[in-house]
Amino acid sequence: MVSAYVSLAVADVVSFWVRPEAGPVVAVGGTVVDRTPAALKEWAIRAFGENDKTVLQLGILLILAVLALGVGLLALRHRLLGAAAVAAFGVLGALAAVTRPDSESAMDAVPSLVGAAAGALLLYVLTGRLLTPRPGTAQADRRGFLIVAASTGLAATGAAAIGRAVGTPVQENAAASREALRLPRPASPAPAVPAGAQLDVPGISTFFTPNRDFYRVDTALIVPKVNADHWRLRIHGSGVREERTVTLRELMARPVLERDITLNCVSNPVGGPYVGNARWLGVRLADLLREAGVRPPSEGGPADQLVARSVDGMTIGTPVETVMDGRDALLAFGMNGEPLPFAHGFPVRMLVPGLYGYVSACKWIESIELTTFDAYDAYWVPRGWAAQAPVKTQSRIDTPRALSRPAAGTVMVAGVAWAQHRGIRRVEVRVDDGPWQDARLGAADGSDTWREWVHPWTATPGRHTLTVRATDGTGTTQPERRTDTMPNGAQGWHSVEVTVKG
Ligand SMILES: Nc1nc2c(c(=O)[nH]1)N[C@H]1C(S)=C(S)[C@@H](COP(=O)(O)O)O[C@H]1N2
Ligand SMILES: [Mo]
Numbered sequence: 402m403v404s405a406y407v408s409l410a411v412a413d414v415v416s417f418w419v420r421p422e423a424g425p426v427v428a429v430g431g432t433v434v435d436r437t438p439a440a441l442k443e444w445a446i447r448a449f450g451e452n453d454k455t456v457l458q459l460g461i462l463l464i465l466a467v468l469a470l471g472v473g474l475l476a477l478r479h480r481l482l483g484a485a486a487v488a489a490f491g492v493l494g495a496l497a498a499v500t501r502p503d504s505e506s507a508m509d510a511v512p513s514l515v516g517a518a519a520g521a522l523l524l525y526v527l528t529g530r531l532l533t534p535r536p537g538t539a540q541a542d543r544r545g546f547l548i549v550a551a552s553t554g555l556a557a558t559g560a561a562a563i564g565r566a567v568g569t570p571v572q573e574n575a576a577a578s579r580e581a582l583r584l585p586r587p588a589s590p591a592p593a594v595p596a597g598a599q600l601d602v603p604g605i606s607t608f609f610t611p612n613r614d615f616y617r618v619d620t621a622l623i624v625p626k627v628n629a630d631h632w633r634l635r636i637h638g639s640g641v642r643e644e645r646t647v648t649l650r651e652l653m654a655r656p657v658l659e660r661d662i663t664l665n666c667v668s669n670p671v672g673g674p675y676v677g678n679a680r681w682l683g684v685r686l687a688d689l690l691r692e693a694g695v696r697p698p699s700e701g702g703p704a705d706q707l708v709a710r711s712v713d714g715m716t717i718g719t720p721v722e723t724v725m726d727g728r729d730a731l732l733a734f735g736m737n738g739e740p741l742p743f744a745h746g747f748p749v750r751m752l753v754p755g756l757y758g759y760v761s762a763c764k765w766i767e768s769i770e771l772t773t774f775d776a777y778d779a780y781w782v783p784r785g786w787a788a789q790a791p792v793k794t795q796s797r798i799d800t801p802r803a804l805s806r807p808a809a810g811t812v813m814v815a816g817v818a819w820a821q822h823r824g825i826r827r828v829e830v831r832v833d834d835g836p837w838q839d840a841r842l843g844a845a846d847g848s849d850t851w852r853e854w855v856h857p858w859t860a861t862p863g864r865h866t867l868t869v870r871a872t873d874g875t876g877t878t879q880p881e882r883r884t885d886t887m888p889n890g891a892q893g894w895h896s897v898e899v900t901v902k903g
Contacts, residue, residue, distance in 0.1 A: 403550045404487060404527060405469035407521025410557035411483075412494070416512035417564040421572070422501065422713070423509035425494030425516060427622045428742050430457050432744055434620050439785040443887060446585045446618075446668050454622055465490075476528045483528060484521040491517020502714025503625075520786035523553055538805035567639075577627035579747055582740045583627055584682055587659035589682055594661070595844035600853045602815040604800030607660075608846070608853065610677035612737050617744050618666045618675055618758065621779075625712050629740075629748040634732070638771030639704045642694025652732060655684045660729045660754075663819050663851045668748045668756040668886050669792055671896040672797050676819065678851050681752060682735025687725045689732070695771055697725040704771035706788075708779055709751050709763035717763040718779035720789060721771065728754055728822055729849065732766070756850035757790045757820030757890060787889035794879050796828055796854070798872035803897040809862050812901070814840075815855040816869060824848030824874035830856040840869070845850045848864060848874055868896040 409426065416424035422431075434457070437445075449456045468490070475484020494513030498504060517809050528547035601607040629649050637644040666675035696702030699722060707724060709717045724730040730753040734741055741747040746764025753761035770777075774788055783786045796818035801807050818825045824845060829837040843853030858867070872878040876882050883893030 402466060402469045402473065403554050404520045404524035405465055406471075407523050407553050407557040408491070408516045409465070409486065410561040411518075411519040412512040412516025413561045414557075414564045415515045417567075417569045419508050419511050419838070421569055421817050422503060422625075423498045423512050424527040425491075425498065426458055426461055427502055428498035428509070428513070429494060430461055430622045431456075431501055431620070433457065433461070434622070434680060434753060438739040439530075439887065442784075444767050447670070448688065450674075451617060458622065467477075472524070473528075476478040476524050477531065480525055480532065484525045485663060487521040487524055487825050488517050490687050491520070491699065508515070515516050519557075523549075559685065559758050571628070572585050572626040574630075575628045575747075578629035578708045579743070582734075582748070584659045584735045585653045585740075587682060588656040589658045589660040592847065593662050595635040597844040600815060600843045600848045600851075600854065600855050602800065602813045602855050604802070605815045605853060605855070606799050606851075608678060608843075608850075609737060610679060612679070612739065612742050612745070615677040615679065615736075615745065616666065616675045617670050618668065620715060621713050624743045627712055627741055627748055627765055632748050632767075634691065634766060636771075637768070638708075639773070640702045645689075647689070647695050649734065652684055652749065653734065655688070657682060657684060658729060658731065659703075659735075660731070661846050661850045662730065662731075662752055662754045663849065664758055664762060665792060665795075665819065665821075667759050667786065667890045669760035669795075669891065670886060671795070671891050671893045672897075673891075676795075676810070676817075679737050681689050681731060681733040683733030685747075686730045686732050686751065686753075687727075690725065690771075695721070695725075697722045704773060706774045706777065708770045708772055708777055709766050710768045711763050711765040712767050712772070713765060715763065715765075716750070717760060718774065718777065718778040718788060719751070719756065719761050720774075723756065724753060730754070730761075755791055757792055759786065759787075760790045761782070785888055790889040792819070792821050793890045793892050794818075794823070794825075794871055794873040794877065795881065795891075796825075796869045798867060798869050798895055798897050801867075801899050805901070806900050807860060808902050809860050812858045812860040813855055814858050814867055814869075815853070816895075817851045817853055818869075818871035819851035820871065820873035821849050821851075823863055825852040826874050826876065827873055827878075828852075828854040829870055829872075830858070831870075832858060833866055837870070860899075862901050864898060864900050866896050867886065868894050870894050875900050898899060 445453045472486045473670040495510035498509040530542045535542040548887040635646050663678040669675035698705045707719045797816045799816040830839040840856040870879045
């Protein structure tokens with residue numbers, strides 16, 4: 402176990418100099434994420450929420466601990482075989498690291514190999530202490546064992562701690578580039594949010610979701626830290642007249658739009674938390690595409706799919722027609738008045754109002770390829786998710802909370818409803834099996850944002866079920882029947898049960 406621990410700590414230190422993402426736990430973890438069956442991954446997201454990545458890494462460490470015990474027992478019988486087993490795990494880690502989609506060089510194998518070499522050597526030395534008698538006695542050299550184990554363990558811990566505290570040169574530069582970034586003024590500011598878009602009801606979502614509270618969903622075990630000064634976006638593929646590469650400076654020199662857009666995740670269950678609303682700053686993606694010669698299929702363009710690729714290898718496929726139909730599809734660099742946070746895609750991400758994040762909102766974007774849905778499946782498609790996924794109309798009761806115990810009298814039932822790019826026309830609330838009653842709607846900020854709603858309910862003592870449903874701007878009402886998030890987003894009415902105190 403000590404050898405395994407030292408092995409990981411050494412790999413950790415080395416990975417800071419090579420690339421943090423090339424560390425064995427992160428590389429193996431990423432491989433597991435990419436190969437986990439969709440159903441299991443959905444379960445993990447439901448069970449662990451945004452802690453799913455921590456749970457995964459702890460799980461890997463636990464498995465390694467068990468394997469280490471086994472190898473330790475083996476090493477007590479065959480010292481060399483034990484050391485060879487540690488080396489074999491190093492090779493597996495190295496293979497995982499160099500086959501990650503974001504791996505660009507064989508150097509990524511180094512952290513695992515160096516870590517394994519250190520671990521193998523230590524295991525050989527430690528078992529030597531246990532197997533060879535102390536000079537002049539018939540007993541194993543337990544004191545020597547403890548001294549070597551403790552000192553190497555401590556040294557490795559210290560080195561890893563220092564490495565983490567100092568951080569990598571790459572990450573430092575990225576943070577400095579974000580600090581130095583000054584956001585441009587929008588040529589087209591967001592229309593003022595009408596008074597009354599934010600309802601004054603305790604417990605309701607804030608109309609704008611602060612960045613620190615904005616949900617995060619991605620496959621990255623380490624948040625990519627991209628240096629804005631070196632960032633480039635490449636636009637290429639079918640129907641592109643001339644391949645183009647733009648820098649952040651060039652992007653920010655274009656006419657800048659400020660827009661309020663609600664973003665949500667296809668994995669959000671009915672009533673779930675994976676939805677947020679922000680004020681974004683960016684440029685119109687459709688204009689950039691037009692300049693590159695791209696035409697939508699309706700104008701005879703050859704490409705119907707735009708595949709955005711991120712620095713960590715994620716691919717996200719979006720219909721070209723949707724991006725170019727006049728909606729505010731953005732390449733965004735600002736979020737709620739600051740540069741994008743690293744976790745939300747710094748320096749630049751895509752956003753397309755009306756589509757789930759996994760088919761539109763590529764973070765840490767580095768290239769856009771024009772292709773067809775026939776020719777290419779983006780990351781989530783072979784994993785069982787729909788290739789195209791417009792958001793479904795949804796409504797959520799924020800207050801009262803499920804299983805809460807409000808006092809009898811007037812209880813404000815309130816929440817949010819969203820149907821990006823179609824807008825929300827109506828929200829209704831039902832108490833138990835009673836009639837549907839119109840909720841009062843907050844002012845609409847536009848069709849791309851969610852809308853708040855409130856219904857004053859005269860609550861009588863006892864158990865009650867509150868249910869909500871919304872009607873979108875096309876006049877379609879949310880269907881009652883619940884469907885799974887897979888393959889293209891959950892449907893159904895949200896209800897909460899409360900017990901009103903007498
Ligand atoms: N590079 C990258 N971009 C990504 C993802 C990802 O895993 N990697 N996840 C997508 C999904 S599924 C969603 S719902 C949104 C979430 O954006 P947020 O984390 O900023 O809320 O990002 C999208 N963009
Ligand atoms: Mo998502």
